[in-house]
Amino acid sequence: MNRIIVWHRRDLRLDDNTALHHALRDADEIVPLFILADDILKERDDFSPACVRFMLDSLEELCESYKCLGGKFILRRGRFLDVLRSVVRESDARGIYFNEDYEPAAKLRDACVKKEFSSLSVKSFKDQVCFAGREILTGQGNPYTVFTPYKKNWLSQTGNISTPVAAPNCLKTLDMPSIETPTLKDLELDAAIKPLTSGGESVGKKTLETFIERKIERYKEQRDQPSIDGTSLLSAHLRFGTVSVRRVFFEAMKKLGGATASAKTSIETFVSELIWRDFYFQILDNFPHVERESFKPDTRALKWENRDDYFEAWKAGKTGFPIVDAAMRQLHQTGWMHNRLRMVVASFLTKDLLIDWRWGEKYFMQTLIDGDMAANNGGWQWSASTGTDAQPYFRIFNPTSQSEKFDPKGAFIKAYLPELRAVPEKYIHDPTELLQSSPLLQADLKITLGKDYPAPIVDHKVQREKALQMFKELKASE
Numbered sequence: 228m229n230r231i232i233v234w235h236r237r238d239l240r241l242d243d244n245t246a247l248h249h250a251l252r253d254a255d256e257i258v259p260l261f262i263l264a265d266d267i268l269k270e271r272d273d274f275s276p277a278c279v280r281f282m283l284d285s286l287e288e289l290c291e292s293y294k295c296l297g298g299k300f301i302l303r304r305g306r307f308l309d310v311l312r313s314v315v316r317e318s319d320a321r322g323i324y325f326n327e328d329y330e331p332a333a334k335l336r337d338a339c340v341k342k343e344f345s346s347l348s349v350k351s352f353k354d355q356v357c358f359a360g361r362e363i364l365t366g367q368g369n370p371y372t373v374f375t376p377y378k379k380n381w382l383s384q385t386g387n388i389s390t391p392v393a394a395p396n397c398l399k400t401l402d403m404p405s406i407e408t409p410t411l412k413d414l415e416l417d418a419a420i421k422p423l424t425s426g427g428e429s430v431g432k433k434t435l436e437t438f439i440e441r442k443i444e445r446y447k448e449q450r451d452q453p454s455i456d457g458t459s460l461l462s463a464h465l466r467f468g469t470v471s472v473r474r475v476f477f478e479a480m481k482k483l484g485g486a487t488a489s490a491k492t493s494i495e496t497f498v499s500e501l502i503w504r505d506f507y508f509q510i511l512d513n514f515p516h517v518e519r520e521s522f523k524p525d526t527r528a529l530k531w532e533n534r535d536d537y538f539e540a541w542k543a544g545k546t547g548f549p550i551v552d553a554a555m556r557q558l559h560q561t562g563w564m565h566n567r568l569r570m571v572v573a574s575f576l577t578k579d580l581l582i583d584w585r586w587g588e589k590y591f592m593q594t595l596i597d598g599d600m601a602a603n604n605g606g607w608q609w610s611a612s613t614g615t616d617a618q619p620y621f622r623i624f625n626p627t628s629q630s631e632k633f634d635p636k637g638a639f640i641k642a643y644l645p646e647l648r649a650v651p652e653k654y655i656h657d658p659t660e661l662l663q664s665s666p667l668l669q670a671d672l673k674i675t676l677g678k679d680y681p682a683p684i685v686d687h688k689v690q691r692e693k694a695l696q697m698f699k700e701l702k703a704s705e
């Protein structure tokens with residue numbers, strides 16, 4: 228009997244799952260396995276309770292899906308190698324198949340697994356991305372570090388993206404002992420949030436369908452406005468693989484046929500975001516040092532001020548800059564933050580509060596439902612001007628004008644900062660004007676700045692100059 232273990236990790240689905248597809252082709256019987264890794268759960272430093280809840284919900288559904296096909300999904304808890312050793316021994320499996328993961332620790336772990344089980348057929352497959360780290364290279368055979376030529380090359384090779392494979396409709400699995408899916412409480416975690424999307428392959432499928440049917444054609448005009456539900460909300464599904472990135476790409480491409488010129492531009496803009504996702508995965512895969520330090524060596528000497536009180540105010544959404552504070556409250560309440568706002572708060576932390584991007588990066592991983600090392604690191608290093616193809620250091624977002632541009636009526640701000648709901652549109656982006664211009668109006672609105680809502684903790688103009696100086700000093704010492 229040829230038995231193969233299908234080790235699920237960031238691919239909590241049956242649809243278009245490369246490792247599963249190959250195992251079903253090669254084996255008489257499979258052992259679908261997920262390991263709740265004590266090594267990871269103990270750390271508690273770089274993941275959020277919200278994302279664990281998303282994962283547990285997804286595991287629950289995966290277990291049911293296998294059951295519906297007459298199979299059994301095996302959930303075990305322990306250290307990776309210990310669990311794999313026992314499952315191999317108990318099942319007498321001849322192989323272990325899994326989908327590739329590009330995070331440095333995961334690559335190390337997978338190399339250990341390949342070494343440890345070298346007498347078995349251990350195979351890994353590309354699944355998490357459309358193109359892996361060494362597939363899109365420059366003419367000289369090097370990885371790209373600039374997005375635009377990477378994107379051009381990526382788009383010229385879309386014919387090589389494999390067509391999604393449907394979920395199996397029957398399979399044979401080995402019946403083995405498995406644990407119940409734990410609750411968050413069992414893991415001593417608590418996520419008091421109302422997520423915008425929950426875990427599970429069926430939710431991922433529905434989220435994709437809704438986006439393709441109702442939102443993709445207006446994506447370009449709506450994606451930058453946080454008060455509008457205009458983006459796909461697929462990030463956590465892509466993070467945990469409850470949806471296949473190839474499926475997302477092909478569904479978007481199908482929509483191109485018959486699309487109007489503006490819908491076509493929107494669809495292309497969306498595909499471009501999927502390319503950014505691949506781009507950051509290949510950066511992490513080819514330049515793993517970005518996990519710990521700036522991609523650009525010269526920016527490693529930046530003299531961040533790193534004030535704890537500023538960091539606490541930023542985390543708490545109490546900076547006195549409404550768009551920043553509303554964004555941070557969205558993060559706390561839903562585990563998700565709109566992309567435009569991720570850029571705004573990241574710029575604010577690094578270039579207004581002069582705090583090391585790694586502090587913000589870590590905090591995002593501890594709070595986001597879609598926390599993903601590649602995209603998060605890429606986003607933070609872009610904002611801090613330390614990364615590959617990053618925002619030039621002298622381009623510093625003004626939080627007030629970002630707010631005026633992308634939340635013109637303050638609808639988003641008011642949704643997350645109820646204490647400012649009565650503030651007229653004119654003052655919503657910068658309530659200090661309200662403070663300076665009209666104490667009477669403040670009384671009318673029953674708002675006292677500094678009491679009901681904080682006065683700004685910094686002066687943007689002053690901080691901007693300091694940030695420029697911090698970068699210029701680098702240049703001077705080169």
Ligand SMILES: Cc1cc2nc3c(=O)[nH]c(=O)nc-3n(C[C@H](O)[C@H](O)[C@H](O)COP(=O)(O)OP(=O)(O)OC[C@H]3O[C@@H](n4cnc5c(N)ncnc54)[C@H](O)[C@@H]3O)c2cc1C
Pocket residue numbers: 450458459460461462463465466500501503504505507564565566567569570573591595597598599600602603604605606607610
């Ligand atoms: C500072 C910062 C931190 C970020 N951290 C994360 C993170 O931890 N996890 C994460 O998935 N994304 C992260 N992003 C990227 C982006 O903000 C989110 O992917 C997006 O907001 C998710 O919402 P959506 O699924 O509705 O996106 P959509 O706009 O619908 O985009 C579709 C998909 O494309 C991918 N994508 C979109 N924008 C980017 C981008 N700039 N970089 C890489 N992939 C992208 C995501 O997988 C997303 O689900 C970060 C961006 C910044 C600026």
